[in-house]
Each structure stands twice: as C-alpha cells, then as structure tokens.
Amino acid sequence: MSRCYETSAHSGDATFWSQPEEQKQQQALVIRAIKLATLFQTLAEAPNAPQPRSNNFFCIQLDQLNICCAKILLEKMDCCHLLDSMRLMFPEFPTLNELRQQLNALVTIIRPYTASIPSKKLNFGFAHDADIVGPLYYIAVRCGDSSVKNKASALLYEVNKFRGGFWDDTAIQKVAKIAMEAID
Numbered sequence: 700m701s702r703c704y705e706t707s708a709h710s711g712d713a714t715f716w717s718q719p720e721e722q723k724q725q726q727a728l729v730i731r732a733i734k735l736a737t738l739f740q741t742l743a744e745a746p747n748a749p750q751p752r753s754n755n756f757f758c759i760q761l762d763q764l765n766i767c768c769a770k771i772l773l774e775k776m777d778c779c780h781l782l783d784s785m786r787l788m789f790p791e792f793p794t795l796n797e798l799r800q801q802l803n804a805l806v807t808i809i810r811p812y813t814a815s816i817p818s819k820k821l822n823f824g825f826a827h828d829a830d831i832v833g834p835l836y837y838i839a840v841r842c843g844d845s846s847v848k849n850k851a852s853a854l855l856y857e858v859n860k861f862r863g864g865f866w867d868d869t870a871i872q873k874v875a876k877i878a879m880e881a882i883d
Contacts, residue, residue, distance in 0.1 A: 755817045
C-alpha cells in the first residue's frame with residue numbers, strides 16, 4: 700500500500716517506470732505477490748487442506764482476496780507493463796462471486812453462535828485499518844452488483860474521513876483517497 704502511495708503521481712509515466720530502481724522495486728513486489736498467491740493456492744489444494752466451511756478455509760479465502768487486491772493495485776501502478784510479462788505465473792484466484800458465497804457461508808456458521816450474545820456486545824463497528832482498503836477497492840472495482848459496489852465505495856469514503864488517532868491514520872486516508880480516485 701505504501702508503494703502505491705509513493706508512486707501515485709507517476710501513474711502511466713513511462714519514463715518513471717523505465718528507471719532500473721523502480722523496475723527492481725516493482726518486480727520485487729510482483730514476485731512477492733506471485734509467491735504468496737502460489738503458497739495459498741498450494742495450501743488450498745493440498746490433501747490436508749482445511750475443509751470447506753471451516754474457519755481455516757475462510758482464512759485462506761480472505762488471504763487470497765487480499766492478494767487479489769494487491770494484484771489489482773500492482774497492475775494499476777505501472778499500467779500493467781511488468782505484470783503483463785509475468786501474468787502466466789499468477790495462479791487462478793476464486794472469482795468474486797465464489798468469495799461472496801464463501802463469506803455468506805461463514806456468516807451462516809457464525810450466526811448461531813452470535814444469536815445468544817446481546818447486540819450491544821456485537822456492535823464493535825468497522826475496522827478502519829490499512830488491510831481493509833485493498834479488499835474494498837477490489838470489490839468496488841470488480842463486483843458486478845452495483846449496490847455492493849456502492850457500499851464498498853461508501854465504506855472507502857468512510858475510511859478516508861475516519862479520524863481514529865492511531866499511528867497510520869493519515870496513511871490510510873491517503874491510500875483510501877488514491878483507491879477512490881482510481882474507482883472514479
């Protein structure tokens with residue numbers, strides 16, 4: 700996310716992205732994303748992989764969603780030049796619809812446990828941290844359902860105006876602003 704912010708002024712700038720140092724940094728990020736994507740893909744396909752509808756299964760799916768978001772941001776940063784040359788190395792990700800179905804299944808699993816807890820204790824709000832910007836951006840860009848896109852965009856807007864007082868509050872706002880500009 701910080702690299703996205705650092706290079707936001709150079710979107711589409713071929714001169715900037717042709718510099719060896721920038722290419723080296725971008726390549727390191729792409730390679731890291733590919734390694735993470737491959738790791739989670741291998742884990743998901745292993746014989747002893749977490750069973751569907753289990754907590755560990757959903758954790759893997761959420762991690763894959765974060766990697767999908769990183770891939771989208773990497774594609775946008777240098778207008779796909781580096782990623783295009785490495786595209787075949789990226790494993791297939793679950794579709795947004797598949798992830799939505801899995802998240803709905805998670806809600807179904809959790810609901811019976813939360814039914815007995817008073818609603819005041821469950822109202823813990825929304826986590827405004829750097830990890831949420833990528834998934835919100837991914838949903839706002841890729842989701843076919845306009846109501847879901849609008850909700851993701853609205854949450855990005857909320858993240859952008861949030862004043863939480865923690866160390867990365869300003870950085871989160873800057874990254875959310877970049878993501879919102881990319882959506883528009």
